[in-house]
Amino acid sequence: MMALRHILSDSLAPLVDLIYPPRCPLCGGGTAQQGGLCSACWSELEVPGEPACSKCQRPFAGAQMGEDAICAPCMADPPIHAGIAAGTLYNDASRKLVLAFKHGHRIALAPMLARLIMARLARYEGDWVIVPVPLHRWRLWRRGFNQAALLAREIAKSRGDRLLLDGLQRVRATPSLGGLGRKERAKALNGAITITPRARKYIEGRNIILVDDVFTSGATSTACVKALKRAGARNVVIACFARVMDEAKGLKAASSTPSGQKEAPETMEVPGAT
Numbered sequence: 001m002m003a004l005r006h007i008l009s010d011s012l013a014p015l016v017d018l019i020y021p022p023r024c025p026l027c028g029g030g031t032a033q034q035g036g037l038c039s040a041c042w043s044e045l046e047v048p049g050e051p052a053c054s055k056c057q058r059p060f061a062g063a064q065m066g067e068d069a070i071c072a073p074c075m076a077d078p079p080i081h082a083g084i085a086a087g088t089l090y091n092d093a094s095r096k097l098v099l100a101f102k103h104g105h106r107i108a109l110a111p112m113l114a115r116l117i118m119a120r121l122a123r124y125e126g127d128w129v130i131v132p133v134p135l136h137r138w139r140l141w142r143r144g145f146n147q148a149a150l151l152a153r154e155i156a157k158s159r160g161d162r163l164l165l166d167g168l169q170r171v172r173a174t175p176s177l178g179g180l181g182r183k184e185r186a187k188a189l190n191g192a193i194t195i196t197p198r199a200r201k202y203i204e205g206r207n208i209i210l211v212d213d214v215f216t217s218g219a220t221s222t223a224c225v226k227a228l229k230r231a232g233a234r235n236v237v238i239a240c241f242a243r244v245m246d247e248a249k250g251l252k253a254a255s256s257t258p259s260g261q262k263e264a265p266e267t268m269e270v271p272g273a274t
Contacts, residue, residue, distance in 0.1 A: 025109060026096055036112060044093035048086055048120070048245065057084045057243070081225050082207075082235035085124070086215060086243035087116030094242040098213055102147045110147075113213070113241045114154030121155070124209065124237055129202055130156040131167035133212040133224055134193065138173055151241065152211040161209070167199040168224055185219035193223045195231040204232030215240040 023029065024038040037045075051060045053071035056079060060069065088094045100106040101113060132148035140146055149165050156163035174192050195203065208228050215221060215238060225236045 025100055025106060026093060041093060044091070045116075046089040046091050046094075047116075048089060048243070055079055055081075055083055057086060057245070080222070080229060080236075081210075081238050083124075083237045084215065084243065085117065085120035085209075085237060085239045086245075087113065087118075087120055087241045088243070090214065090216075090242040090244040098242055102143075102213060105144070107145060107147075107150055110150040111154050114151050114158065117151065117211070117239050117241055118155060118158055121159070121209065121237075121239060124207075126207065128159070128161045128207045128209050128237075129164050129167070130159070130161050130209050130211060131164045131203075131224075131228070133210065133220060134168045134170045136170040136173045148212045151213060155209070155211060155239065162202065164199055164202055166196050167203060167208075168193055168227060169196050182217065182219070185217060186222070189219055189223040193220075193227050195227050200231050203228060205234055208233045208236045210236055210238050212238070212240045213242070215243040217244075 022036070024036075024041050026037060026041040026044075029038045029040070048057050049059045051065040051069065052058060053060070053074055054068045055070050055074040058071045058073070060071070097109060097113065101109045130152045132146060132152035135143070135146045135148075152165070153163060155161075170193050172192050174188050210221060210224050210228070212221060221238050225238070228236050
């Protein structure tokens, strides 16, 4: 069945390209195939550099470090997660892709964004359970989809891992986290994210890949990791498309949103979407 699907997809590709010529989602220029960026826009994306901390992905400036090296902050205050796998650093190019994907409803971008995440997950071999960061039901209803769930579906399909779309639930709506300090963010999320009862048997004793589109302060992912660990998860790795990391060289400052407001990536809004 899968082979037939690929054959049909390949045979129809020329017709699709004729009716809908491949265009770069960032600049609108022509591309070689559907779902990709032009070479100029590809060059605008930044990926986390190496060597870097195996826990938080913070870069070691020019140092020769081993693959499992851990930075001083993580040694002083060990994170509860087992690592962060970010496909790109958050800059103007990745920000535009996130806006188009999440707020512009360009859900066809999911496979491409997921492939960039997958490149950073190669080191995590074996059996893992893929769990997306949840949206509250009211936000899910307004948006129409959970962007993290779309990415998680693509990652699970590529890796052959179990997908647990409803592993986590956001039981109450949370306020905007923009402008809040670390303690205030944690307080706002306290008790907001829990395990769904039916998912517990798939989480206990398992390794989990927690998927989101953007990683900023880590407040939301920390709340998710805590819930997963309380349910008995062995290890939790955080996977995201874009990560805000001021320590990384070449990271560009995010510009204002189309509405003219400067906001943290977790709380970005565009007119008509939340």
